[in-house]
Amino acid sequence: MPPRRGHGPVMNDVARLAGVSHQTVSRVLNAHPGVLPETAARVRAAIAELGYRRNSSARALATHRSGLVGVLTTRPGHPDTARLLMGAERALRATGHTLLYTGTAPADLPAAAERLLGLAPEGCLALVPGQEDVLAALHHRPPTVVVHDDPRAPAHRLPSVGADHSGGARDLTRHLLGLGHRTVHHVADGSLGHAARTRGWRRALEEAGAPVPRPEHPDRTGAGAGRAAGLALAARRAGGEAVTAVLAADDRLALGLLRALEESGLRVPGQVSVAGFGDLPDAAHLTPALTTADGDPARVGEAAAGLLLRLLDGDVPDTGGPLLVPARARPRRSTGPPPRVDGPDGPARAHW
Numbered sequence: 610m611p612p613r614r615g616h617g618p619v620m621n622d623v624a625r626l627a628g629v630s631h632q633t634v635s636r637v638l639n640a641h642p643g644v645l646p647e648t649a650a651r652v653r654a655a656i657a658e659l660g661y662r663r664n665s666s667a668r669a670l671a672t673h674r675s676g677l678v679g680v681l682t683t684r685p686g687h688p689d690t691a692r693l694l695m696g697a698e699r700a701l702r703a704t705g706h707t708l709l710y711t712g713t714a715p716a717d718l719p720a721a722a723e724r725l726l727g728l729a730p731e732g733c734l735a736l737v738p739g740q741e742d743v744l745a746a747l748h749h750r751p752p753t754v755v756v757h758d759d760p761r762a763p764a765h766r767l768p769s770v771g772a773d774h775s776g777g778a779r780d781l782t783r784h785l786l787g788l789g790h791r792t793v794h795h796v797a798d799g800s801l802g803h804a805a806r807t808r809g810w811r812r813a814l815e816e817a818g819a820p821v822p823r824p825e826h827p828d829r830t831g832a833g834a835g836r837a838a839g840l841a842l843a844a845r846r847a848g849g850e851a852v853t854a855v856l857a858a859d860d861r862l863a864l865g866l867l868r869a870l871e872e873s874g875l876r877v878p879g880q881v882s883v884a885g886f887g888d889l890p891d892a893a894h895l896t897p898a899l900t901t902a903d904g905d906p907a908r909v910g911e912a913a914a915g916l917l918l919r920l921l922d923g924d925v926p927d928t929g930g931p932l933l934v935p936a937r938a939r940p941r942r943s944t945g946p947p948p949r950v951d952g953p954d955g956p957a958r959a960h961w
Contacts, residue, residue: 618659627655678706678917679730679751681722681744683737685712689887689906690736693756696910697734704918706731718743726750732917734910741767752920754913757931758802768920769931770913774802774886777902777936778809781856781884784900784938786817789946790854790882795824796838796866797858802904806858806886822850827862835862839869846875853881853947860885860892860901867895867943878945888939898941909934 624631629648636644637652644652655661678701684690698708709730713721718740725733732752735744741755745767757771785793795810797803807824814821825841827834835857846852857863863885867877875881877897885892888903912934919925 618661620661622659623652623655623661626659627651676706677709677728677730678914679709679711679725679728679733681711681713681718681725681733681735681737683713683715683718683740693736693906693910693913696905696907697914698910699907700911700914701918706918715740722747732921734913734917735767741769752917754917754920756909756913758805768916770909770916771931771933772802772904772906772909773933773936774805774904775809775812776933777886777904777938778806778856778858779813780809780936780938781886781900781902782810782813783817784940785854785856785882785884785944786813786819788854788882788944791851791947792820792822793854793856794822794842794852795856795858796827796835796842796862797824798827798830798834798862803858810856822852830859831861832865832868835865836869837865838862839866840873842866843869843873843875846881847873854944855881855883857883857885860887860889860899863899863901863943864895867899877943880948882944882947884944886936893939893941895943897943900939900941900944902936902938904936905934 620631620634624634627634627648629652633644633648634652637649678697680694680697682690694708694710701708709725709728711721711725715737718737722744726747726749730751732754733744733750734754734756735741736756737744738758741757744750744753744755753767755767755769757769758774782793792814793810795807797807811821825838827838838857839855842852842855855866857866863883866883870877870881870883877883882900884900884902886902886904888901888905892899892901912932916932
């Protein structure tokens with residue numbers, strides 16, 4: 610029997626065409642393992658023939674689960690936000706969930722959160738740096754996972770996920786020291802995640818007993834700030850300071866740093882090695898290809914979604930603190946050994 614005129618097909622139409630029960634169609638739609646493969650194939654063929662689409666409202670009434678996951682962020686224009694949401698959406702789509710996105714200014718966060726919760730999401734992902742306490746104080750809040758740029762000792766009690774910025778910077782600094790550099794200089798602008806990267810850089814130097822140079826702190830972010838810091842480091846080198854390796858706190862700073870070193874007549878990596886952080890899509894295609902760390906926001910988004918799904922299933926994992934996603938070092942051609950100098954005993958590595 611064809612669907613009723615003027616109405617889309619319903620589950621009973623699929624059941625009649627496939628010659629199965631309403632419950633069997635439901636089991637196929639929910640990927641229940643107790644359905645014979647040939648029966649599931651008949652149901653899927655009927656779904657395709659009729660153009661059946663699941664009614665999410667009816668499903669919510671039947672299961673008391675909306676299938677919606679709210680996303681609340683105070684940094685909607687940040688490039689990492691889009692990459693993070695792609696990872697989260699990929700993980701949630703596999704379980705039939707749909708994202709509800711809300712971007713807001715920090716001052717409007719309480720009202721935006723209330724509007725989002727009014728749509729009855731099953732759970733929420735929150736990217737609201739420095740304002741997590743606003744969410745923690747909300748009444749009747751569904752399970753919520755916070756995504757942190759610096760997940761060290763959060764002041765709230767919400768489950769949290771973040772990239773291991775400190776560990777990634779520590780690995781990059783160790784890589785440079787392992788190439789023979791006496792120390793590693795650092796450029797950080799104090800923006801999101803950079804404090805943790807600075808801690809990792811400092812920790813690696815202290816563990817190695819290496820000098821800890823004064824970092825460059827430009828008053829803004831981006832490639833322009835990296836260029837300003839690079840010119841300052843070139844001036845310090847010209848004044849006699851041993852600047853042979855630099856870790857920039859993100860790849861955009863590193864882009865400006867490379868430009869400044871070129872303008873100053875310094876070869877990379879022949880005279881100065883440069884590393885960034887973030888592994889931007891074009892980082893491997895620069896000349897030279899940029900050494901960096903992969904603090905991939907998409908993997909963080911997947912991890913946050915996975916943790917939220919566990920919470921929705923009643924599984925409350927004891928992570929012992931924030932869940933950290935490793936930031937993997939990716940050595941490339943912008944880093945190498947320190948420059949050689951000629952001494953009375955022949956060429957040797959410089960250790961100023």
